[in-house]
Amino acid sequence: xxxxxxxxxxxxxxxxxxxxxxxxxxxxxxxxxxxxxxxxxxxxxxxxxxxxxxxxxxxxxxxxxxxxxxxxxxxxxxxxxxxxxxxxxxxxxxxxxxxxxxxxxxxxxxxxxxxxxxxxxxxxxxxxxxxxxxxxxxxxxxxxxxxxxxxxxxxxxxxxxxxxxxxxxxxxxxxxxxxxxxxxxxxxxxxxxxxxxxxxxxxxxxxxxxxx
Amino acid sequence: xxxxxxxxxxxxxxxxxxxxxxxxxxxxxxxxxxxxxxxxxxxxxxxxxxxxxxxxxxxxxxxxxxxxxxxxxxxxxxxxxxxxxxxxxxxxxxxxxxxxxxxxxxxxxxxxxxxxxxxxxxxxxxxxxxxxxxxxxxxxxxxxxxxxxxxxxxxxxxxxxxxxxxxxxxxxxxxxxxxxxxxxxxxxxxxxxxxxxxxxxxxxxxxxxxxxxxxxxxxxxxxxxxxxxxxxxxxxxxxxxxxxxxxxxxxxxxxxxxxxxxx
Numbered sequence: 001x002x003x004x005x006x007x008x009x010x011x012x013x014x015x016x017x018x019x020x021x022x023x024x025x026x027x028x029x030x031x032x033x034x035x036x037x038x039x040x041x042x043x044x045x046x047x048x049x050x051x052x053x054x055x056x057x058x059x060x061x062x063x064x065x066x067x068x069x070x071x072x073x074x075x076x077x078x079x080x081x082x083x084x085x086x087x088x089x090x091x092x093x094x095x096x097x098x099x100x101x102x103x104x105x106x107x108x109x110x111x112x113x114x115x116x117x118x119x120x121x122x123x124x125x126x127x128x129x130x131x132x133x134x135x136x137x138x139x140x141x142x143x144x145x146x147x148x149x150x151x152x153x154x155x156x157x158x159x160x161x162x163x164x165x166x167x168x169x170x171x172x173x174x175x176x177x178x179x180x181x182x183x184x185x186x187x188x189x190x191x192x193x194x195x196x197x198x199x200x201x202x203x204x205x206x207x208x209x210x211x212x
Numbered sequence: 213x214x215x216x217x218x219x220x221x222x223x224x225x226x227x228x229x230x231x232x233x234x235x236x237x238x239x240x241x242x243x244x245x246x247x248x249x250x251x252x253x254x255x256x257x258x259x260x261x262x263x264x265x266x267x268x269x270x271x272x273x274x275x276x277x278x279x280x281x282x283x284x285x286x287x288x289x290x291x292x293x294x295x296x297x298x299x300x301x302x303x304x305x306x307x308x309x310x311x312x313x314x315x316x317x318x319x320x321x322x323x324x325x326x327x328x329x330x331x332x333x334x335x336x337x338x339x340x341x342x343x344x345x346x347x348x349x350x351x352x353x354x355x356x357x358x359x360x361x362x363x364x365x366x367x368x369x370x371x372x373x374x375x376x377x378x379x380x381x382x383x384x385x386x387x388x389x390x391x392x393x394x395x396x397x398x399x400x401x402x403x404x405x406x407x408x409x410x411x412x413x414x415x416x417x418x419x420x421x422x423x424x425x426x427x428x429x430x431x432x433x434x435x436x437x438x439x440x441x442x443x444x445x446x447x448x449x450x451x452x453x454x455x456x457x458x459x460x461x462x463x464x465x466x467x468x469x470x471x472x473x474x475x
Binding site: 049051076081085091092096097101102104110113114135 | 428434444
């Protein structure tokens, strides 16, 4: 579905983060992405959806090579990225508006968007939160709502950046149950043993700018 | 105390709900409340007679009762305002030239000065109380929506809502950094080390805010944002009801009478 071919990227030319990296995500793949801190795991996720552009190599997503910001608009609708910090993602005043933001951008009518919000929140068991103000949610609720906002766009691929980080046990278990029940192909960055054991179908390790 | 607990600044931003929900003011359309509040403020600022301002103050107090403002909370907020005005008010009678009415401690207080001080007190408190009753008692998000439906520039409204959304996040970041400083035995004092540390603190806060802004922008682009905010409003916003027209008419009349009294 998404393929990186010999991708290189550096914030600082002297120390490249990714160096001639190859990666392929196939349908149904649930890939655990490991690596030490600062190895470039988040950068890799950002490359997949064009938040940063590679300095060398190619990004091929959903059957086409993607080079420019414009090329990635379609990719972003089909591959949803969940941020580490939900506060970065939830910027609308209320939960309903935030979850509807993506669908509305995709051209859905307000009525359709409302139906999607309802369905998505229902599927995640977050019915009661619809009219809550986002900045007053607890950390765990924010994470789940951020996931709902990503899922509302009906992505075919999920990119999860430390999904269970800093969650309490109950919320973590709930999130794991939700993720385990999702059909999408996934790339999961996590240091959480259980996440990798329960969700991943294979694991890759990012080391020295390449995957091993 | 957990640093992740809801921060106190959300208290400032939040309306004094839910007590106001069933009050008369709470049942009004938010747009009515904004319009009346603005008109009230404009009339009070232009009125210059003590009688008119007295009437305005009484009207503001009535609004506060109608909005069922929590008395303690309201007083605490008022206190902040009074503290700010105290200096000006204490100086005015002695600095405005005019007929001397008293001379405590050999300082001459003029009648004109006292009158000016009274006018400022009534004007500031009248506007503050009315604003708290009409606008302060509503959810910030509701206020944003009301402003946008009243035709306020969309960008300003978005800016306003973004500020509300992220001021709490920034405050939390500030408190986290501050806590980390204290954990390493930092104490504020009048030393170069301390000033430098505060410089670093605010510099770091700016850098982090900028980075967060970039991440938010990225998150928005990921969800297809292209510069225009879509709206999730129900197709047609409800029209102002009889209650709103009635309240508007009575308020309008009261403002005319008030201005008339002063003329």
